[in-house]
Amino acid sequence: MNGIVKTFPGVRALDGVSFDVRAGEVHALVGENGAGKSTLMKVLAGAYRADAGSVEIDGTAVVVDGPRAAEALGIGMIYQEFNLVPDLRVVDNILLGHEPVRGAFLDGKAALERAAGVLAELGIILPLAAPARRLTVAQQQMTEIAKALVRKARLIVMDEPTAALTEREIDALFALITKLKAQGVAFVYISHRLEELPRISDRITVIRDGKTIATHATRELPQEEMIRLMVGRPVDAHFPELPPVAPDAPVVLRVNGLRAAGGVAVDGVSFEVRAGEIVGLAGLVGAGRTDIVRAIAGADVPTAGEIDVAGRRVAVRGPHDAIAAGIALITEDRKGQGLVLGMSVRENTTLAHLEDYAPRGFIDRKAESGITSEEIAELRIRTPNGEQTVRNLSGGNQQKVVLAKWLIGDAKVYLFDEPTRGIDVGAKAEIYGLMLALLERGVGIVMVSSELPEVLGMSHRVLVVREGRVRAEFARADATPDRVIAVAAGVAA
Amino acid sequence: MAGDASGVKAALEASAGDAHAKQNRALWLRAGGALAALVVVVVAINYFSHGSFLTAVNLTNVLRQITYNAILAIGQTFVIVTAGIDLSVGSLIELTGVVMAGFANAVPFGGPGLVVATLLVGLAVGCTAGLINALPVVKLNLPPFITTLAMMLMARGLAFKLAHGRPIAVNSNAFDGMGTGFLFEGLLRPLGLPGIPVAVLWMAVLVAVFAIVLTRTRFGRYVFAIGGNEEAARLAGINVGLVKTMVYVISGGCAAVAGLLLMARFQSGSPNTGIGSELQSIAAVVVGGTSLMGGRGSVVSTFFGALLIGLLNNVMNLLGIESYTQDIVLGAVILIAVIVDELRKRYLRA
Numbered sequence: 001m002n003g004i005v006k007t008f009p010g011v012r013a014l015d016g017v018s019f020d021v022r023a024g025e026v027h028a029l030v031g032e033n034g035a036g037k038s039t040l041m042k043v044l045a046g047a048y049r050a051d052a053g054s055v056e057i058d059g060t061a062v063v064v065d066g067p068r069a070a071e072a073l074g075i076g077m078i079y080q081e082f083n084l085v086p087d088l089r090v091v092d093n094i095l096l097g098h099e100p101v102r103g104a105f106l107d108g109k110a111a112l113e114r115a116a117g118v119l120a121e122l123g124i125i126l127p128l129a130a131p132a133r134r135l136t137v138a139q140q141q142m143t144e145i146a147k148a149l150v151r152k153a154r155l156i157v158m159d160e161p162t163a164a165l166t167e168r169e170i171d172a173l174f175a176l177i178t179k180l181k182a183q184g185v186a187f188v189y190i191s192h193r194l195e196e197l198p199r200i201s202d203r204i205t206v207i208r209d210g211k212t213i214a215t216h217a218t219r220e221l222p223q224e225e226m227i228r229l230m231v232g233r234p235v236d237a238h239f240p241e242l243p244p245v246a247p248d249a250p251v252v253l254r255v256n257g258l259r260a261a262g263g264v265a266v267d268g269v270s271f272e273v274r275a276g277e278i279v280g281l282a283g284l285v286g287a288g289r290t291d292i293v294r295a296i297a298g299a300d301v302p303t304a305g306e307i308d309v310a311g312r313r314v315a316v317r318g319p320h321d322a323i324a325a326g327i328a329l330i331t332e333d334r335k336g337q338g339l340v341l342g343m344s345v346r347e348n349t350t351l352a353h354l355e356d357y358a359p360r361g362f363i364d365r366k367a368e369s370g371i372t373s374e375e376i377a378e379l380r381i382r383t384p385n386g387e388q389t390v391r392n393l394s395g396g397n398q399q400k401v402v403l404a405k406w407l408i409g410d411a412k413v414y415l416f417d418e419p420t421r422g423i424d425v426g427a428k429a430e431i432y433g434l435m436l437a438l439l440e441r442g443v444g445i446v447m448v449s450s451e452l453p454e455v456l457g458m459s460h461r462v463l464v465v466r467e468g469r470v471r472a473e474f475a476r477a478d479a480t481p482d483r484v485i486a487v488a489a490g491v492a493a
Numbered sequence: 494m495a496g497d498a499s500g501v502k503a504a505l506e507a508s509a510g511d512a513h514a515k516q517n518r519a520l521w522l523r524a525g526g527a528l529a530a531l532v533v534v535v536v537a538i539n540y541f542s543h544g545s546f547l548t549a550v551n552l553t554n555v556l557r558q559i560t561y562n563a564i565l566a567i568g569q570t571f572v573i574v575t576a577g578i579d580l581s582v583g584s585l586i587e588l589t590g591v592v593m594a595g596f597a598n599a600v601p602f603g604g605p606g607l608v609v610a611t612l613l614v615g616l617a618v619g620c621t622a623g624l625i626n627a628l629p630v631v632k633l634n635l636p637p638f639i640t641t642l643a644m645m646l647m648a649r650g651l652a653f654k655l656a657h658g659r660p661i662a663v664n665s666n667a668f669d670g671m672g673t674g675f676l677f678e679g680l681l682r683p684l685g686l687p688g689i690p691v692a693v694l695w696m697a698v699l700v701a702v703f704a705i706v707l708t709r710t711r712f713g714r715y716v717f718a719i720g721g722n723e724e725a726a727r728l729a730g731i732n733v734g735l736v737k738t739m740v741y742v743i744s745g746g747c748a749a750v751a752g753l754l755l756m757a758r759f760q761s762g763s764p765n766t767g768i769g770s771e772l773q774s775i776a777a778v779v780v781g782g783t784s785l786m787g788g789r790g791s792v793v794s795t796f797f798g799a800l801l802i803g804l805l806n807n808v809m810n811l812l813g814i815e816s817y818t819q820d821i822v823l824g825a826v827i828l829i830a831v832i833v834d835e836l837r838k839r840y841l842r843a
Contacts (some may be wrong), residue, residue, distance in 0.1 A: 011717055336722075337725055340722040342722075351726070
C-alpha cells in the first residue's frame with residue numbers, strides 16, 4: 001500500500017500511509033486508538049475507497065472496490081468482531097458463498113469433505129455439524145481462518161486476534177499462523193498487546209495520526225522504543241502507584257451470597273469493597289467474572305443474596321435500582337451495551353442521568369452541552385464537538401464517552417469490566433489515571449480484567465473466580481501470577 | 494491545567510455552535526432547493542389543471558383530507574422510532590368510531606360536554622388497545638408486527654359486531670362544528686378565503702405537541718435511545734418496558750382522535766372506514782424520512798410526508814387520473830422517496 005489517504009467529514013483519518021508485506025511474513029501494525037489502523041484495514045478490505053494512493057499486489061496496481069474484489073485478490077479479513085452466521089452450522093459458515101453443488105442442489109457430503117480437508121490441513125479440530133453460536137471465541141476464530149483459506153487467501157489481515165483468547169488458545173493460534181507462514185501466506189497483524197509481537201511478528205510498522213512513522217524488523221525494535229514511536233513521547237508503560245486504603249475506610253459495597261443466572265451462573269459470591277479500594281476479579285474467560293458484576297449492577301437480576309451500598313441494603317431488580325443506589329457498570333462491549341451509536345456524544349453522555357438535565361421532563365440542552373464539553377475536555381475525548389455522532393469516533397474515544405456517561409453521575413461504586421480491552425497504551429494510562437482520580441473521590445472500584453498484569457498491577461486485592469464462585473483472595477503483595485493462575489485454572493484451592 | 498481545560502471547553506462550545514450553524518445552513522439550503530423545485534411543480538400542475546389546483550378552497554381541502562392520516566402517522570412515528578410497527582391503527586379508527594357513536598347516542602346530554610365525554614371514551618378504548626398491543630411485546634419480547642396484526646383483526650371484527658355491520662348514525666348535532674366547521678370564517682371570508690377547518694387545527698396542535706414531546710423531553714430522548722440500542726438504553730437505567738408501552742398507547746390514542754374527527758365529519762361511526770389506513774400512515778412516516786430500523790425520525794417530517802401523499806392524491810384527482818393508476822403512482826413515489834433518502838444519507842456520510 002502506498003501513500004493511502006482517506007478523509008471523513010472533519011477528520012483526515014489516513015494521511016499517506018505506506019507499507020508492504022512479503023509472502024510468508026507476519027507484519028504487525030501498531031498505533032494508538034484513532035491512529036488509523038481500522039480505517040487502513042477497511043481500505044484494504046474494500047469497505048472504504050481511498051481518496052489517494054495505491055494498493056499493489058505482486059507489483060501490479062489493483063482496485064479493491066468491495067469485499068468481493070478483496071476476496072478475488074486473495075485478501076482475507078478477520079475482524080475483531082467475527083462475521084459468522086450464528087444459526088448456520090460450522091461447515092456452512094466455512095463454505096459460505098462457496099458451497100459445493102450438484103446441479104441445482106447443495107452437495108452436503110462434498111461440503112463436509114471439503115471443510116474437513118481444510119481443517120486437516122490446518123491441523124485443528126472443530127465441531128463441523130454444530131451451529132456457530134455454540135463455539136467458543138477461539139473456535140470462532142479458527143472458523144474464520146478456515147473460511148479465509150477456503151477462499152484461497154494469500155494475505156490474511158487480523159484485527160486484535162488475541163483480545164479474547166486465553167494463554168493456551170493464543171499458543172494454538174500462533175502455532176497455526178507459523179504453519180501458514182511456512183506455506184507462504186502473509187499476515188497483517190494488528191494488536192495492542194505489544195508484548196506478544198516479538199513472539200509472532202517479523203516486522204513492525206508504527207502508525208500515528210494517519211501517517212506511517214517507521215517500519216523495523218521486530219528484533220531491532222525494543223518495546224520502549226515502539227511505545228515512544230506510537231505516542232510520539234516517552235510514556236511510562238507501567239502501572240501507577242496505588243494509594244494505600246485508609247485503615248478506617250468505610251465499606252462502600254458489600255455483596256453476600258449473591259446468586260444469578262447469567263451466561264455463567266453466579267453461585268453464592270460474597271465480598272467487600274472499601275472506599276478508595278480497587279478489588280480485581282481475576283479468572284479465565286467464562287469463569288463468571290462478568291456475570292458477577294452484571295448481577296451487582298442489575299443487568300442480570302440476582303436471584304438470591306444481599307447487596308449493600310454504603311451500608312444501605314439495595315433491592316436490585318434491574319439496572320435502574322443499581323444506578324439509583326450509586327452503582328455504575330462500565331460494560332466490556334461498548335458497541336452492544338454501552339453506547340447508542342447513532343446518537344451524539346452529548347446524548348450518550350447524559351443518557352443514564354437525564355433526570356438531572358431534564359427538570360419537569362423537558363431537556364435543558366444548554367446544561368447538557370455544558371456538562372458534555374466539560375467531560376470532553378477532562379477526558380480528552382477526540383471529537384470536533386459534542387454534536388458528533390458517536391459512530392464516527394475511534395474505539396478509544398468511544399470508550400471515553402462510555403466513561404463520561406458514568407462519571408457525571410457521582411456513583412459510589414464503579415464496576416469496570418475489561419476497561420482497557422482493545423485500546424492502546426496511551427489511552428490505557430489515561431484510564432488508570434482516571435481510576436486513581438475516582439479513588440480520591442472516595443469511591444470503591446471492582447475491576448474485571450483478562451490481562452493478568454493489569455489485575456495484579458491495578459488492584460489492592462485480587463479475588464480469583466472460577467465457575468461462578470470466588471475461589472481465593474490475595475492481598476496485593478501475595479498476588480503473584482503463578483498463584484493466581486493456579487487457582488484460576490483449578491490446580492490449587 | 495485548569496485554565497487549559499476551560500479554554501478547551503470554550504473552544505468546544507464555540508465549535509458546537511458552529512456545528513449548529515452549519516447544520517442550520519445545510520437545512521435551509523436543502524429546504525431552499527426543495528422549495529424551488531416545489532414552485533416549479535406547482536406552477537406546472539396549476540397550468541394543466543386549468544387553475545383549479547392553486548386555489549385556497551382546494552388547498553384547504555387537501556389539508557382537511559390529510560388530517561386523519563397525519564394524526565395516525567404521529568403515533569406511528571413514535572412506534573417506528575422504537576423500531577416497532579403498529580398495524581392496528583386503521584381498525585382502531587373504526588372500533589373507536591363505532592363505540593363513540595354508540596356512546597353519544599346513549600347518553601342524555603349534548604353540547605361541548607358530550608364532545609369531551611365522547612373523546613374520553615374513545616381515548617380509553619384506543620389507549621387500552623395500545624396497551625394490549627404492547628404487553629406481549631414488552632413482557633414476552635414478541636414481534637409487534639404480530640401483536641398489532643392480531644389487534645387489527647380483533648378490533649375490526651369487534652367494530653362490525655358492535656355496529657351490526659352498518660354505520661351508526663350520530664343523532665346529536667354537538668359534533669357538527671368539529672366535523673364541518675371553520676375557524677376565523679368571519680375574518681377570512683371577505684378576503685375570499687374559506688377559513689381554517691376545525692379538524693385542521695386539531696392536527697396542527699397535535700403535530701406541535703408531539704413534535705415537542707419527541708425532541709425536547711426525556712421521554713422523547715428515551716424513545717430514540719431504545720430504537721438506537723435497546724440494551725444500552727436498558728443498562729442506562731431506562732425503563733424500556735414502560736417507554737415502549739407508552740408509544741403503543743400514544744398510537745392507540747392518536748387512532749381514537751382520528752376516529753372522533755372522522756365520526757364528526759360523516760355524522761356516523763362506521764366499521765369499514767379505516768381499511769388500509771395503517772399502511773397509509775406507515776407510508777407517511779417513511780416518506781417523511783423516518784427509518785423503519787428505528788432510532789431516527791421526526792413528527793414534523795411525518796406531517797410533510799402525509800402532506801406530500803395528500804397533495805399527490807389531490808393533483809391526480811384534478812388531472813382526472815383513474816384510481817388504479819393513482820395507486821401505481823403512489824407506490825412508485827413511496828419507493829422513490831425512500832431511495833432518495835437513503836442515497837442522501839450515504840452522500841452525507843461519505
